[in-house]
Structures are given as structure tokens and as C-alpha cells.
Amino acid sequence: xxxxxxxxxxxxxxxxxxxxxxxxxxxxxxxxxxxxxxxxxxxxxxxxxxxxxxxxxxxxxxxxxxxxxxxxxxxxxxxxxxxxxxxxxxxxxxxxxxxxxxxxxxxxxxxxxxxxxxxxxxxxxxxxxxxxxxxxxxxxxxxxxxxxxxxxxxxxxx
Amino acid sequence: xxxxxxxxxxxxxxxxxxxxxxxxxxxxxxxxxxxxxxxxxxxxxxxxxxxxxxxxxxxxxxxxxxxxxxxxxxxxxxxxxxxxxxxxxxxxxxxxxxxxxxxxxxxxxxxxxxxxxxxxxxxxxxxxxxxxxxxxxxxxxxxxxxxxxxxxxxxxxx
DNA sequence: TATTGTTATACTCTATAACTATA
DNA sequence: TATAGTTATAGAGTATAACAATA
Numbered sequence: 001x002x003x004x005x006x007x008x009x010x011x012x013x014x015x016x017x018x019x020x021x022x023x024x025x026x027x028x029x030x031x032x033x034x035x036x037x038x039x040x041x042x043x044x045x046x047x048x049x050x051x052x053x054x055x056x057x058x059x060x061x062x063x064x065x066x067x068x069x070x071x072x073x074x075x076x077x078x079x080x081x082x083x084x085x086x087x088x089x090x091x092x093x094x095x096x097x098x099x100x101x102x103x104x105x106x107x108x109x110x111x112x113x114x115x116x117x118x119x120x121x122x123x124x125x126x127x128x129x130x131x132x133x134x135x136x137x138x139x140x141x142x143x144x145x146x147x148x149x150x151x152x153x154x155x156x157x158x
Numbered sequence: 159x160x161x162x163x164x165x166x167x168x169x170x171x172x173x174x175x176x177x178x179x180x181x182x183x184x185x186x187x188x189x190x191x192x193x194x195x196x197x198x199x200x201x202x203x204x205x206x207x208x209x210x211x212x213x214x215x216x217x218x219x220x221x222x223x224x225x226x227x228x229x230x231x232x233x234x235x236x237x238x239x240x241x242x243x244x245x246x247x248x249x250x251x252x253x254x255x256x257x258x259x260x261x262x263x264x265x266x267x268x269x270x271x272x273x274x275x276x277x278x279x280x281x282x283x284x285x286x287x288x289x290x291x292x293x294x295x296x297x298x299x300x301x302x303x304x305x306x307x308x309x310x311x312x313x314x315x316x
Numbered sequence: 317t318a319t320t321g322t323t324a325t326a327c328t329c330t331a332t333a334a335c336t337a338t339a
Numbered sequence: 340t341a342t343a344g345t346t347a348t349a350g351a352g353t354a355t356a357a358c359a360a361t362a
Contacts (some may be wrong), residue, residue, distance in 0.1 A: 151302055
């Protein structure tokens with residue numbers, strides 16, 4: 001719980017519960033704070049209201065390629081979950097006509113999952129919402145965003 | 159999935175799945191990527207190994223004041239969860255001798271929860287791990303961290 | 317009558333293990 | 340014998356509703 005900020009000898013220091021916080025700790029705290037943007041989740045909740053689709057299958061739509069079929073296993077890999085978990089997820093999507101399972105042409109053990117046209121439209125919506133920055137980003141100039149991007153690249157292992 | 163980066167007319171542009179990404183989108187993506195630091199969770203998993211304490215009660219330790227008693231209701235508020243959920247959490251902490259419930263001196267409906275000495279030690283450990291930035295932060299100079307902090311302050315609603 | 321905490325119950329997300337069909 | 344997907348089951352995290360005690 002931040003209670004104030006003061007400047008001493010040109011150094012701006014955030015104060016948390018009476019304890020001074022160094023720049024690295026503040027950056028870390030703010031990165032996590034910003035990343036928990038309620039706005040991003042708002043779209044998901046709205047889709048839940050509209051379609052009754054739970055969050056888990058929405059996450060599947062998020063990682064499903066728009067114009068390419070991938071196997072159940074590949075989908076599990078993209079979701080970072082177990083193979084078995086993906087079955088009821090695709091069941092749900094299929095039950096709502098958002099995706100279809102097809103047999104793999106050469107390997108009959110494999111099923112590929114492919115978005116239908118309505119599924120593709122919804123996936124596009126989910127993916128766009130996910131990649132769209134919060135409104136507060138508009139408070140930075142292009143130059144500032146460039147600087148920020150360069151600094152974050154140094155922090156990002158990827 | 160980022161596949162490359164190229165520079166054209168002095169502008170550095172990240173390329174994702176063949177599509178150019180603007181600075182704001184890249185900043186947003188990296189903020190979320192950095193915030194999902196596995197290092198922070200590693201300590202929690204280690205504590206789970208050592209003590210058998212699940213993640214949920216560890217979260218309680220994270221928000222419990224080290225040297226002050228708060229009510230169940232206040233703890234629920236800090237955790238952002240329902241009142242009823244906090245009961246089994248405190249049961250667990252109490253069962254392990256990490257905290258105690260005491261009656262509120264003036265309002266007998268209220269119970270205050272207070273860390274024991276071992277609970278306080280573990281809470282300190284959890285809280286320190288939580289507020290410690292990932293190692294990659296060492297790649298930035300103090301000046302760069304200051305710049306980064308100032309830019310993030312503009313994005314942070316708090 | 318409103319509020320604090322508890323109990324009972326149920327729902328969501330996710331994993332493990334055992335199984336089937338195919339390779 | 341190894342792999343893709345499914346089924347059955349279980350566990351973690353969390354909420355809602357009903358309840359008891361106190362205010």
C-alpha cells in the first residue's frame with residue numbers, strides 16, 4: 001500500500017508502508033501492477049455474458065491459429081497444459097459450433113482442430129482484446145514508448 | 159511467438175508470426191511476459207516442498223502484517239476474496255502453529271489473526287521473495303532503472 | 317436489523333492414471 | 340513398444356447461501 005512519494009537530492013523515491021523502496025523494486029511492483037489490467041479481463045467477462053463461454057475455452061481461442069489446423073497435442077502445448085485437459089475444452093468449442101475436429105490425413109491417431117467461421121470471428125475478437133494495451137498507454141508519447149520498449153527488451157529473457 | 163526483429167529507417171520493430179508489432183503492443187506484451195517471472199514462484203514451490211504449505215495459505219502470509227493483528231474480514235479484503243474463504247486458510251495456518259486467532263477486545267463478533275514467531279519468519283521470507291525483482295534487473299544501470307520507473311509511473315493508475 | 321465469522325455445498329481449472337486405437 | 344487422444348477421477352482455489360453469535 002503506497003502512502004506517498006518524496007524527492008530528496010533529486011532522487012524520487014516511492015514510500016511503501018513507511019519504508020523506502022529502491023527503483024528496481026518499484027519497477028518490479030509496477031510491472032506486475034500494470035500487467036493485472038482489469039480492462040483486458042473485462043472483454044473476456046463480456047464474452048462470457050454474451051455467449052456463456054467460460055474462461056478456459058476462451059483461452060483456447062486465444063492460442064488457436066485463425067487459419068490453420070493444429071493437433072490436440074499442439075493445442076495442449078500452446079496452452080501449457082496436459083493433453084487430457086484439452087479434450088473437454090475442444091468438446092465445448094465443438095458443441096457451440098466454434099471449432100471442428102478432423103482426422104489427420106496421414107496419421108490416424110491424430111485429430112486436428114480447426115476454427116469454424118463463427119469460431120474464427122470470436123477468436124479474432126479474443127486475440128485482439130488480449131493484445132491491445134490498456135488505455136493508459138495513450139499517456140506516453142511515441143518516443144517514450146520507444147524508450148520503454150528498449151528498456152523492457154533488456155529485461156525480457158525472450 | 160516472436161520470430162525475429164529488424165531495423166528499417168532507424169525504427170526497431172518486433173515481428174510476431176510475420177506481423178509487425180507497434181511499440182505500445184510490444185511494451186504491453188513484454189510487461190506481461192516479465193511479470194510472469196518463474197523465479198518468484200520458485201520460492202513458493204520450495205516452501206511447499208519444505209513445509210507442505212499450499213499456495214493459498216502462502217498468499218495469506220504474503221498480505222498478513224508482520225507485527226500487527228488484523229481481523230478475518232480485513233484479511234479477506236487484502237486477499238480480495240470472500241470472507242468465508244479465509245476461514246480454512248487461517249485454519250491451516252493455525253494448525254501449523256504459524257498464526258493464532260484471538261478475540262477482539264471490544265467487539266466479540268470479531269476475531270483477530272496474529273502471526274506467531276515461526277509464522278512471522280516464514281511470512282518475512284514469502285514477502286521478501288515476492289518483492290524481489292528477477293535477476294535480469296541487474297542488466298540495467300541505476301539510471302536506466304530510474305528512467306524505466308518514471309515511464310511506468312505514467313502508466314500505472316495507482 | 318446488520319455484521320462477523322463459520323459451515324455446507326458447489327463450481328472452475330487443472331493434473332494423474334488408466335485406457336483405446338493406431339503407429 | 341511408443342504415441343494421440345479420451346475417460347474417470349481427484350485436488351486446488353474460490354464463491355454462494357444459510358446460519359450462529361453478537362452488535
